[in-house]
Amino acid sequence: MKKTFAFLLFFFIIFSVKAQVSIEDLLSVPFPTYLTSSADGKHLAWIFNDKGIHNIFIAEAPDFTTRKLTGHTFDDGLDMNDVVFTPGGNRIVFTDGNNNNSGGEAANPAHLQTETNEKVRMVNTDGSGLRTIGDGHSPSVSPDNKIITYISKGAVWYAPVDSEKVTKKLFIARGNARSIRWSPGGKMLAFISSRGDHALLGIYDFDKNSVTYPDPSVDVDAEPVWSPDGKWIAYARMPSHKNEFSFTEMRESSPWSIRLLNITNGKAVELWKASPGKGSVLFEDLPRTTNLLIWAANDQLVFPWEKDGWLHLYAIPVFKKEAPHLLTPGAGIIENVVETSDKTSLVYTSNIGDSHRRHIWRVNISQGKPVQLSTGNGIEWSPAILQNDIAVLRSTATFPAWPSILQNDGSSNQIAKNFLPVNFPENSLVTPQDVSFKAKDGLEIHGQLFLPPGYDAGKKYPALLFFHGGSRRQMLLGFHYMDYYSNDYAMNQYNAINGYIVLSVNYRSGIGYGLNFREALHYGANGASEYNDVIGAGMYMKNRKDVDPKRIGIWGGSYGGYLTAMGLARNSDVFAAGVDIHGVHDWNEETKNWTPGYDPAQHKDFAKIAFESSPVHFVNGWRSPVLFIHGDDDRNVPFSETVNIIEMLRKRNIYFEQLIFPDEIHSFLLHSNWLQSYHAGEEFFKRMLKDTHQ
Secondary structure (H helix, E strand, O other): OHHHHHHHHHHHHHHHHHHHOOHHHHOOOOEEEEEEEOOOOOEEEEEEEEOOEEEEEEEEOOOOEEEEOOOOOOOOOOOEEEEEEOOOOOEEEEEEOEOEOOOOOEOOOOOOOOOOEOEEEEEEOOOOOOEEEEEOEEEEEOOOOOEEEEEEOOEEEEEEOOOOOOOEEOOOOOOEEEEEEEOOOOOEEEEEEEOOOOEEEEEEEOOOOEEEOOOOOOOEEEEEEEOOOOOEEEEEEEOOOOOOOOOOOOOOOOOOEEEEEEOOOOOEEEEEEOOOOOOOOOOOOOOOOOOOOEEEHHHEEEEEEOOOOOOEEEEEEOOOOOOOEEOOOOOOOEEEEEEOOOOOEEEEEEOOOOOOOOEEEEEEOOOEEEEEOOOOOOEEEEEEEOOOOEEEEEEOOOOOOEEEEEOOOOOEEEOOHHHOOOOOOHHHOOOOEEEEEEOOOOOEEEEEEEOOOOOOOOOOEEEEEEEOOOOOOOOOOOOOOOHHHHHHHHHHHHHHHOOOEEEEEEOOOOOOOOHHHHOOOOOHHHOOOOHHHHHHHHHHHHOOOOEEEEEEEEEEEOHHHHHHHHHHHHOOOOOOEEEEEOOOOOHHHHHHHHOOOOOHHHOHHHHHHHHHOOHHHHHHHOOOOEEEEEEOOOOOOOOHHHHHHHHHHHHOOOOEEEEEEOOOOOOOOOHHHHHHHHHHHHHHHHHHHHHHHO
């Protein structure tokens, strides 16, 4: 009798968890981005994406009572970004709306009958005075708080802060302008003019109404930063690489350098140059809060470098002939760097000492000796400096990102608690385990293993493998710091709750494990070496005693969709079904998307390898059913990738289903499309892996 009661109680608990936890609940927490503070450290602002409704929120020290400043009210498919306080701290400038595709069309997945293009807007910190500045993005405000500049159709425009006069183009110049940087005195603008195969440092002089390019070359200039006295500009210079393609390894190349321009005489010199080998290539594709180069106190220039195989920060005195000194030693990477108001220290995000999470660190630029500020099993990132505190975004294994204030003991306190949803099922979620296994070629690969609630080691469960996109990403032991992957983490939780053993795989070419892992030999379009990790993960799951080897599914988006398609095409004997979300299927087609003018006929050797690294090359081995999900205004992975692979599967009578979102982009703008995708994937796997094995 007692055994029967215990069994019924166990069944009731498990059934209740399944019944109570929905995908809607798991995606109900507003996701925060663009956490930033005012110059005086009294105000904190960010964007909440609340089920597709984007609005700016502000909190004020010392109690950080939070208010909403903007008025979006429904899932309208409109993005929001670029949150910037004016120097006076009493206004916020931001970008509202969607960017254009190659045809000049702004994304509009909600099919609104109004303009959806990007607009620069401004609002007072008390919520009043909301107005549109002009069409464009990337706003920047002059130091004297009088002028707003922004970019529209590749040109720099400007508008007065305190007047609603018509905005005007600031200057005439070829190329596409980016990286606007005001001089400290507000008399000049530094910018980068991107011109396809090269990019130039440009300077606009307000007094002279002139544009100059003081140090032109065939190379790519980037990330200008002014000296505090306005007499110098430092900037990165990367050698042009005409025949090097995206999604191929680049462990070393012609070394990048830092240039130093004297504003007075217009002459530039090389301040520093990377040594050959490790670190010779500047890796820019990491989350960051401010400029890549930082001109700190005592004329110290801070920059990222992978000299030891890890992305670290180094400092070099600008006007002394000294070698750069390492600021952030340890096995780990650096992200989200901000400087303190006195410019003597840096606060940053790192996974040093905790490879599968992120924590906040601080280092004095002159003294070194970094100190870890946040600790524990949480994940912290995106620091913002306040008067007496540091604000961060923080998540855990069972709760998504939320604005918080760091405490002296390394813990943190959530703010804006009145905006927390009441139905988030934190106590019903599982804590994933860090596991490792061998890839087919012997490389050690890490992943997060989700076991179902009430896990029974004597039972055989259906299993799902998840592969993130990017591929320059790393899934963590908790909700992710990017909204796309926070959603995917939530879906992994949902699948575990619904009785799957789930393995989220950090395959080679991802970040977090050093340069050589990220720049894996023969990865992607140059050989698909990461497929060794896919089949290694498949065999790891297949050989587990708690997994039914005939019920292993595979899913992922973007690069994860590519690996899903590779798994189904090469090993339908291992993977019984798959959900491929906007995946790459032919590297030659995808390369055209990132390298305009790429012609496979002109690069026959590379094109051959790229084709043989693609799912289309293995399509004759595809046997397992698949669900394709794609938006037809995708700018990252052309919609034709899904059109073409479906045509191939049709000819071979392979079962497929499709879910297509008209006018949706790569990272879905509509919350309803995220929900529809996950519901479709869950239902598809249920039919393919559960219902057929009852």
